[in-house]
Every structure is written in C-alpha cells, then in structure tokens.
Amino acid sequence: MLDNKQLLYKILPYGCQMNFSDGERFAGQLERMGYKPADKMEDADIIIINTCCVRENAEKKIYGKIGEIKHLKQQNPNLILGITGCMAQKDGDKIFKKAPHVDFVLGTNKMYDLPAVLEEIYTSRGHIVKLAGDYDMPPNVEPAKNDSLFAYVPIMYGCNNFCTYCIVPYVRGRERSRAPEEIVAEITKMVQSGVKEVTLLGQNVNSYGKDRNDADFADLLTMVDKIEGIERIRYMTSHPRDLTDKVIAAIKNSKHVCEHFHLPVQYGTDKMLKAMNRGYTTAYYKELIAKIRRDFPNASFTTDLIVGFPGETDEDFSQMLEFLREIRYDAAYTFVYSKRSGTPAATMKNQVPEAIKKDRLHKLMDLQNEISLEINEKLLNQTVEVMVEGPSKTDKTVYTGHTRTNKIVLWQHKDEKVGDLVKVKITHPQTWVLKGELEA
Ligand code: SF4
Incomplete structure (x- = not known):
C-alpha cells in the first residue's frame, strides 16, 4: 500500500x-x-x-x-x-x-x-x-494462490536440443532441473488448496534429472502420483527421442498420469527431421507410437507439425500427409514455418514461398480434421470420465470438462459440481468436441 x-x-x-x-x-x-x-x-x-x-x-x-x-x-x-x-x-x-x-x-x-x-x-x-548471464538454477519463486482446479508446475528450465528453427536454447539457457522434493512440496500445497490437475512443464520433460543424481522423469512421475488428493497429472513437452521405457512403465503403473501422449514430431520425413536437428527418424517415431499403443490401447496422441520449413518439396509434403494417415493423431497443432533470426534455419537456402506454405497448411489441417472426426466418431455411445470444469462460455446450462485423454466434452448441466469426476455418454462426437449426456 x-x-x-x-x-x-x-x-x-x-x-x-x-x-x-x-x-x-x-x-x-x-x-x-x-x-x-x-x-x-x-x-x-x-x-x-x-x-x-x-x-x-x-x-x-x-x-x-x-x-x-x-x-x-x-x-x-x-x-x-x-x-x-x-x-x-x-x-x-x-x-x-x-x-x-x-x-x-x-x-x-x-x-x-x-x-x-x-x-x-x-x-x-x-x-x-x-538479464540472465550464466543461467544458473534460479531460486524458487512461489506462484500466487491458485483458485482453479488446474496448475502448471515448471520442473526444469532451459533446453539442450538446438532444433534448427528454435530460439529457446539461446534465451533460456541449458537444462536445469528443480529438486524433486521441492516440486512435490509445491504440488502438495497446491492440492491441499484445491488444485486437482497439474501439468509438469519443461522444454523437454523427458530430460528431467539428467543434470542431477537423485531422480529422473520416471521417478518424479511416480513421486507426484503418490500425492494425496491429486486427481490428474499431465506433462509437456515430451521430446520423442528421450521418452524412455522407464517413463512409459511409470505412466502405466501410475493411477493419475493421464493416457494422453503429446509427442511433437514436427515433420514426417527423415530428410526434414535431419534438417530440423530433431535427433530421431520416422522409423524410430513410428515404433515408439506402436510400443505405447501396445501398452495403452485407449490412449490419445497429439503432435506439433511445421509446414514450409526450408527445403520442403512437394514430395516431402505428400510423404508427410502419408505419415499422418499412418499415425492417426487425435489432434495436431499445425504451424507455418516462420524465420526466426538468430537460428540456423533462418539463413538456410530454399526458403518456401508464403503462398505455398499457406496452401500446404490448409491441406494438412483438412486431412487432420478428417482423421480427428473419424477417431472421435468411434466414441459414439461410449461412456467417458470427465472432470467438471463449469459452464461453457456460450451457454450457462451446458457444462464442460476434459477426459483423461484431453478431449473436450459438453453436456447439459444437472447437479454436478466443479471438480467432480462424472461419467458422460457420448451422443454427438465432432471434430473438436464430444457432446454427450450425463449418466446417473
Ligand atoms: S523445439 Fe523444443 S526441443 Fe527443440 S530447441 Fe526448441 S525448446 Fe528445445
């Protein structure tokens, strides 16, 4: 004052x-x-x-x-x-x-x-x-008290990957992981004040702990899973190259880590993955998805995709569409490549003209929307578990929430309360949302 x-x-x-x-x-x-x-x-x-x-x-x-x-x-x-x-x-x-x-x-x-x-x-x-000079581990700063059901919790800072289009490693420094007991204490406090779902954040959460000797990401998931009162655990971003069998097993053995795998592939051909310095091949990525599907038959998969990266040809793009048809993501966040000065890709030859980038983006989105709808239609008449988030923005009598697989569900409100876990029978699956009826 x-x-x-x-x-x-x-x-x-x-x-x-x-x-x-x-x-x-x-x-x-x-x-x-x-x-x-x-x-x-x-x-x-x-x-x-x-x-x-x-x-x-x-x-x-x-x-x-x-x-x-x-x-x-x-x-x-x-x-x-x-x-x-x-x-x-x-x-x-x-x-x-x-x-x-x-x-x-x-x-x-x-x-x-x-x-x-x-x-x-x-x-x-x-x-x-x-300005940050040395990128040491910063002292912990507690967030403001959170009145919502959700909280983001950074578990590490920085990135070691240097994807050729990305500025993040230059402005956030190398990977530093927070102490696991500090993260667990922070989440415990949040859960005691009403948070039910946490998202563990890092530029590459799968690298968590590589700079420490007391816990890796799988260990951290197991520790957070045991926090009394936590309902759901999500995490982002998960670099496909570093997702280990140990992490997959930790998710399988947990009660609260959600069966939603956001695995940004960025592109669907080996030539472009190499140009982007992503550190994996399409064959590796496909096998990773197959392995997860064997363990989690009902999991959802989402990804990030970039079109118009320097050197992308029509042939690359049509192979990328083929890749999408094969993997069948539930949803994809699609981006047009834009030059970021200070990164290697900004000075690469064969930059793609804007009109071609836009045309490819539309084709990519059209295909993804088709696939998303087909996947969601399979949920017709199925019952899903939803965490109640409250009234939708447009109609106060319609409530909304997410499934563990991170799909948005809408239904007519009865007497359920915010934070409840309810069962909803899907009656109208659409591309972006699932509409349904609350089950007694
Ligand atoms: S895209 Fe992600 S993994 Fe790659 S350099 Fe940027 S922050 Fe790191």
Missing part, C-alpha cells in the same frame, strides 16, 4: 505454458508485497508483459501492446511498466530505445529479482535492466 491506496497489478503473458506459469510466479511475488490483481489494465499500478520470441510475429504484437500502454502512462505517471521473459532476454536494453516509457526489463532466470527492482524504481525512477 502506498498513501493508503491499494496497489494493483496486471500481468499479460504471451506464448507458451511456461510463460503463463512464470506469470503466476510474478503475481505471487507482487501479492506477497501487498499488490492485488487488477481487473483491467487501466486500473493497474504495475503492468508486466511476460514476452515470447519464438515467432517474429509474436514480437511485433508485443511491441504493439507496449506502444498501446504509452497513453496509460501519460494518464498515470506512477504506472510502472516491466517487460520480462524471452523477448526481454533477447532484446535487453534495446527495448528502452524502441519504447522509452518502459521502466524495467527482466530476462529469463531473473524473475526472483522483481522485488529488488521495484524497490529501486520506487526510490529512484529510471531504466533498469537485468
């Missing part, structure tokens, strides 16, 4: 789940300092934009947002504007040149410096920039 005025904060996270989780940890620090969340940006005394730099378009949008906030600073000269996250790490004090109304820039790994930075700003206003 300053002059008896309740100070308010607003955090605008961009990009991946890791950034959303970091945003909750900025919020945690601010709340421990006495700030409360603002409903609108206009009411805030501090605005933090937690940025992403995976795509150049995302950066343009973020600079647009920073520009919009200038007029708020003119109305309220005490408003503090901070830029954090990956773009902050990459651009550093260049941000002040583009936007002098920004007060501070905090790079990745520097989240815990927020209270000290604010103190400095309150005593002597001026531009402050703190």
Whole structure:
C-alpha cells in the first residue's frame, strides 16, 4: 500500500505454458508485497508483459501492446511498466530505445529479482535492466494462490536440443532441473488448496534429472502420483527421442498420469527431421507410437507439425500427409514455418514461398480434421470420465470438462459440481468436441 491506496497489478503473458506459469510466479511475488490483481489494465499500478520470441510475429504484437500502454502512462505517471521473459532476454536494453516509457526489463532466470527492482524504481525512477548471464538454477519463486482446479508446475528450465528453427536454447539457457522434493512440496500445497490437475512443464520433460543424481522423469512421475488428493497429472513437452521405457512403465503403473501422449514430431520425413536437428527418424517415431499403443490401447496422441520449413518439396509434403494417415493423431497443432533470426534455419537456402506454405497448411489441417472426426466418431455411445470444469462460455446450462485423454466434452448441466469426476455418454462426437449426456 502506498498513501493508503491499494496497489494493483496486471500481468499479460504471451506464448507458451511456461510463460503463463512464470506469470503466476510474478503475481505471487507482487501479492506477497501487498499488490492485488487488477481487473483491467487501466486500473493497474504495475503492468508486466511476460514476452515470447519464438515467432517474429509474436514480437511485433508485443511491441504493439507496449506502444498501446504509452497513453496509460501519460494518464498515470506512477504506472510502472516491466517487460520480462524471452523477448526481454533477447532484446535487453534495446527495448528502452524502441519504447522509452518502459521502466524495467527482466530476462529469463531473473524473475526472483522483481522485488529488488521495484524497490529501486520506487526510490529512484529510471531504466533498469537485468538479464540472465550464466543461467544458473534460479531460486524458487512461489506462484500466487491458485483458485482453479488446474496448475502448471515448471520442473526444469532451459533446453539442450538446438532444433534448427528454435530460439529457446539461446534465451533460456541449458537444462536445469528443480529438486524433486521441492516440486512435490509445491504440488502438495497446491492440492491441499484445491488444485486437482497439474501439468509438469519443461522444454523437454523427458530430460528431467539428467543434470542431477537423485531422480529422473520416471521417478518424479511416480513421486507426484503418490500425492494425496491429486486427481490428474499431465506433462509437456515430451521430446520423442528421450521418452524412455522407464517413463512409459511409470505412466502405466501410475493411477493419475493421464493416457494422453503429446509427442511433437514436427515433420514426417527423415530428410526434414535431419534438417530440423530433431535427433530421431520416422522409423524410430513410428515404433515408439506402436510400443505405447501396445501398452495403452485407449490412449490419445497429439503432435506439433511445421509446414514450409526450408527445403520442403512437394514430395516431402505428400510423404508427410502419408505419415499422418499412418499415425492417426487425435489432434495436431499445425504451424507455418516462420524465420526466426538468430537460428540456423533462418539463413538456410530454399526458403518456401508464403503462398505455398499457406496452401500446404490448409491441406494438412483438412486431412487432420478428417482423421480427428473419424477417431472421435468411434466414441459414439461410449461412456467417458470427465472432470467438471463449469459452464461453457456460450451457454450457462451446458457444462464442460476434459477426459483423461484431453478431449473436450459438453453436456447439459444437472447437479454436478466443479471438480467432480462424472461419467458422460457420448451422443454427438465432432471434430473438436464430444457432446454427450450425463449418466446417473
Ligand atoms: S526441443 Fe527443440 S523445439 Fe523444443 S525448446 Fe528445445 S530447441 Fe526448441
């Protein structure tokens, strides 16, 4: 509180789940300092934009947002504007040149410096920039209290993989794993305050523990599975090359780890996987999926796919469609390759023209939608277990939730409550959602 005025904060996270989780940890620090969340940006005394730099378009949008906030600073000269996250790490004090109304820039790994930075700003206003230098393991920062059923929990930071299109290893450093007992204690506290589902986060969770000698990812899953009161455990992202038999066995032996495998393949030919430096072949990947299907016949599979990567030919693309027909994912997150300066792929020859990329993207999405619908139609008249999340956005009498396999289900509300596990009989399977009836 300053002059008896309740100070308010607003955090605008961009990009991946890791950034959303970091945003909750900025919020945690601010709340421990006495700030409360603002409903609108206009009411805030501090605005933090937690940025992403995976795509150049995302950066343009973020600079647009920073520009919009200038007029708020003119109305309220005490408003503090901070830029954090990956773009902050990459651009550093260049941000002040583009936007002098920004007060501070905090790079990745520097989240815990927020209270000290604010103190400095309150005593002597001026531009402050703190960037990660060595990418040591950062001190733990507790998130703000979570009133929802869901929580993201980072289990590690950084990435060692250097996929040729990706900027993340350059802005988040090498892999560092949090101590397993710290993760378990954090999740236990969350579950005691009402969280039922956690998603363990890392750029490659399968590498968890490689820099430690007390636990690997399989051990961690087993430990989290034993937490009293936890209902569901998910994790992302899982690099296919590093998914071990031990992890698959840990999932099989667990009660709460969901039967949903998100395994980003990125492309469906060996030539393109090599150009992307993904570290596996299509044959390896297909065998991995087959192995999981033998253990989990009802599991769902999702993936990430990039079209228009440099050097992609019509022949590559048609092999990619064939690959999709063979694997049959439940869903796929499809992206058009866009140049990210600072990565090897940005200077590769044979960049694909935009019109061709767009055409391929549409063809890919059409095929995936067809496959998703066919898979979902097989669920007609089947009963699925759903965790109740509450009313849908468009109709308060219709409730929504997810299956363990991460499919969205909608049904007419009766007397079920948020957080309950209910059975729903699927009556209208569609491409993106399953509509059904609540069973008694
Ligand atoms: S695994 Fe590849 S795509 Fe994922 S964060 Fe690391 S370098 Fe980027």
